[in-house]
Amino acid sequence: MSQGAHIPHEDTGFVPERYVLAKFATSDALLEATRKIREAGQGELDTHTPYPVHGLEKALGLGRPLIPTIVLGGAIAGAFIAYSMIYFMNVLDWPINIGNRPPHSPPANIPITFELAVLLAGSSSFFGFFTLARLPKPYHPVFQSESFRQASVDGFFLSIKIREGESPDAAAALAEAEGATHVEIIEELER
Amino acid sequence: MSAAPSSANVSRDPLEPTVLIEGAQTDQSLNDSLLNHVWRGAGRGWWMLFGCALSALGLLLIGITYTLYKGIGAWGNNIPVGWAFGIINFVWWIGIGHAGTLISAILLLLQQKWRTSINRFAEAMTLFAVICALLFPLLHTGRPWFAAYWLMPYPSVQGIWPQFKSPLTWDVFAVSTYFTISLLFWYLGLVPDLASLRDSSKSRTKRIVYGIFALGWRGSGRHWSEYKWSYLLLAGLSTPLVLSVHTIVSFDFAVSVIPGWHTTIFPPYFVAGAVFSGFAMVATWMIPARQFLGLKHVVTIKHLENMCKVMLATGMMVTYGYIMEHFIAWYSGNPYEQGQFFKTRWHGPMQGIFLTMVFCNCVVPQIFWFKKARTHVGVIWFASILINVGMWCERFNIVVTSLHRDFLPSSWQNYAPTWVDISLFIGTIGLFSTLFLLFLKFVPAVAITEVKELRHEMEHEAHHASVGGGAGAHG
Numbered sequence: 001m002s003q004g005a006h007i008p009h010e011d012t013g014f015v016p017e018r019y020v021l022a023k024f025a026t027s028d029a030l031l032e033a034t035r036k037i038r039e040a041g042q043g044e045l046d047t048h049t050p051y052p053v054h055g056l057e058k059a060l061g062l063g064r065p066l067i068p069t070i071v072l073g074g075a076i077a078g079a080f081i082a083y084s085m086i087y088f089m090n091v092l093d094w095p096i097n098i099g100n101r102p103p104h105s106p107p108a109n110i111p112i113t114f115e116l117a118v119l120l121a122g123s124s125s126f127f128g129f130f131t132l133a134r135l136p137k138p139y140h141p142v143f144q145s146e147s148f149r150q151a152s153v154d155g156f157f158l159s160i161k162i163r164e165g166e167s168p169d170a171a172a173a174l175a176e177a178e179g180a181t182h183v184e185i186i187e188e189l190e191r
Numbered sequence: 192m193s194a195a196p197s198s199a200n201v202s203r204d205p206l207e208p209t210v211l212i213e214g215a216q217t218d219q220s221l222n223d224s225l226l227n228h229v230w231r232g233a234g235r236g237w238w239m240l241f242g243c244a245l246s247a248l249g250l251l252l253i254g255i256t257y258t259l260y261k262g263i264g265a266w267g268n269n270i271p272v273g274w275a276f277g278i279i280n281f282v283w284w285i286g287i288g289h290a291g292t293l294i295s296a297i298l299l300l301l302q303q304k305w306r307t308s309i310n311r312f313a314e315a316m317t318l319f320a321v322i323c324a325l326l327f328p329l330l331h332t333g334r335p336w337f338a339a340y341w342l343m344p345y346p347s348v349q350g351i352w353p354q355f356k357s358p359l360t361w362d363v364f365a366v367s368t369y370f371t372i373s374l375l376f377w378y379l380g381l382v383p384d385l386a387s388l389r390d391s392s393k394s395r396t397k398r399i400v401y402g403i404f405a406l407g408w409r410g411s412g413r414h415w416s417e418y419k420w421s422y423l424l425l426a427g428l429s430t431p432l433v434l435s436v437h438t439i440v441s442f443d444f445a446v447s448v449i450p451g452w453h454t455t456i457f458p459p460y461f462v463a464g465a466v467f468s469g470f471a472m473v474a475t476w477m478i479p480a481r482q483f484l485g486l487k488h489v490v491t492i493k494h495l496e497n498m499c500k501v502m503l504a505t506g507m508m509v510t511y512g513y514i515m516e517h518f519i520a521w522y523s524g525n526p527y528e529q530g531q532f533f534k535t536r537w538h539g540p541m542q543g544i545f546l547t548m549v550f551c552n553c554v555v556p557q558i559f560w561f562k563k564a565r566t567h568v569g570v571i572w573f574a575s576i577l578i579n580v581g582m583w584c585e586r587f588n589i590v591v592t593s594l595h596r597d598f599l600p601s602s603w604q605n606y607a608p609t610w611v612d613i614s615l616f617i618g619t620i621g622l623f624s625t626l627f628l629l630f631l632k633f634v635p636a637v638a639i640t641e642v643k644e645l646r647h648e649m650e651h652e653a654h655h656a657s658v659g660g661g662a663g664a665h666g
Contacts, residue, residue, distance in 0.1 A: 027647065034412075047412035050218060050387065051644035057416040067420040071428075089344060089352035098356045111361040111439055118432045119368040122425055126375040129421035133414045136406035143409070151410050152387040154218030154643075 016188035020160040020171045021145050022180035027053045030156040033178035034059040042171040048157040067128055074124030075117045082116035083109055141188040211305055213488040218643050225639045226391055228484040241628050247621020254614035263333045267608040271597040276612040277331040279586040282440055284324035289433050290469020291317030296429035305497050307645045308489040311638040313473050314377040319626040321370045323619040358442035365439040376425045382408050383640040437462045450527040451593030460512030467505035468582035470498050474575035478568050489637055492566050499565040506556030540605055541592045544584045551581020
């Protein structure tokens with residue numbers, strides 16, 4: 001890994017990804033630039049902001065978020081698992097006479113059915129998000145930039161992943177033309 | 192809408208939102224001021240408090256060790272008072288935790304912007320309070336090393352399953368779900384702040400440690416779009432969850448036949464009481480914390496005032512609950528119910544606890560009708576402590592006072608806690624304080640990302656208001 005890092009295509013066959021990282025002064029400038037650069041069709045875009053900026057999904061051209069569907073699935077699965085578990089344990093496998101109530105008495109099953117629905121829905125929201133986001137991923141090429149430390153503080157960044165074989169110069173020039181205050185080209189060091 | 196608010200000397204609109212972030216702040220200045228207490232070394236005050244908390248935690252360890260060595264015979268409860276400190280403290284701690292979820296989830300759904308500065312703080316409180324709460328039923332089983340898994344439905348060689356018609360089994364599911372969801376919600380909200388800790392840290396070690404917990408967060412727009420939904424849905428799920436948890440806790444009592452427990456008002460009245468005591472606990476901790484951690488610009492007097500209003504409202508609901516219990520006891524014509532509410536509670540041996548409860552929960556919050564009291568930190572702090580005392584007395588009344596007068600006078604017994612009971616109770620206060628002080632030292636006490644977003648939103652709104660002032664068409 002260490003010797004092949006800077007020499008693409010040789011020895012290890014490691015092809016470093018290249019990014020153009022552009023910093024913008026305000027979130028509005030970032031929104032505007034993102035929209036225009038996406039329309040110009042330069043590589044894969046992503047933004048990096050300290051908080052969610054309204055309208056970025058649209059500027060990035062993202063589709064409908066998947067989380068709501070995943071959470072609904074989790075909730076249905078949780079409710080189904082809970083009710084069938086209670087039914088199996090207290091009705092089929094080992095019925096116990098509790099105060100002469102019927103083995104299957106639905107009102108008593110509601111609380112746990114609800115709780116497990118919430119548990120699975122909530123867990124699928126959390127773990128579903130991290131799976132979709134492919135996190136944890138401690139290393140990403142954008143972290144190579146020293147100025148990227150501002151992305152979680154007060155910086156508004158746009159990263160453009162350059163397609164293999166293309167030059168990053170065009171994208172860098174475009175970002176500069178769109179009013180980026182700072183543009184740098186990042187070549188991945190290791191993976 | 193109709194009047195153009197363009198001229199400079201318009202009289203102040205009473206519905207105009209008040210300042211939630213004081214002073215001219217930028218993202219950078221918020222970042223610095225809210226992280227400052229993490230980077231700054233622990234002061235003498237922190238170490239002193241931490242020392243006290245650790246001593247109380249030591250008491251907890253002694254209490255647990257002695258309980259495990261002797262068995263729960265070391266506790267003061269005995270028939271007919273089969274439940275006492277263990278359950279009182281369990282319900283008290285769970286209730287305290289509920290304010291965290293209320294603030295973070297319900298107020299988020301209601302778009303109450305003032306929640307932003309106190310939600311992280313209150314969520315952490317939820318987690319630690321639930322940990323304290325969970326200790327009690329586990330120890331109460333007498334064999335916690337079995338209880339930890341016997342309560343769960345798993346296929347064992349004994350061939351038996353949990354009995355799902357019992358509210359105690361529901362409780363196991365409710366409280367463990369509550370803890371898990373609260374933890375996930377808290378951590379999800381914390382991830383962007385951990386990234387900002389990672390990126391603002393000066394030393395390599397801190398950068399690596401916070402980097403590990405930040406999970407490689409890079410503020411990606413693709414992530415934010417899913418993240419917002421994930422966070423919102425967790426909030427949406429927590430809202431019915433928090434109501435269900437205390438409802439189920441109240442079922443532990445309401446489903447039984449004991450006079451003083453067997454009432455249908457318990458679920459809503461328990462939930463209101465939980466929010467009441469939880470807000471009081473947030474105030475008790477927030478007032479010194481905003482002072483010493485330098486958070487006064489984001490936790491303004493307006494926040495404290497709003498919390499007082501919530502305490503006033505929930506205090507009145509709790510009072511309504513007390514009145515309704517008495518009314519139903521009278522209206523039912525049941526001599527045991529009437530004896531419990533009109534004789535035992537007011538004139539029995541536990542009279543002092545009952546009257547303390549009435550004073551702290553019904554009378555004290557009335558002071559919040561006055562704006563002077565709602566904006567005086569000393570008054571709020573003192574009142575919040577009284578409310579916590581009152582809510583503990585309420586649980587004592589429900590649990591012990593109801594039990595110590597059995598149906599047959601020959602079974603009547605008095606109750607007194609032993610030193611083990613008291614050590615365990617003080618010990619959990621120590622555990623809570625220890626965890627909380629560690630939280631205040633290592634994690635930002637205020638949700639920085641959300642405060643920045645709020646600042647950004649308010650700036651936008653102010654901008655739009657000044658641009659389209661005459662048009663009056665804004666949403």
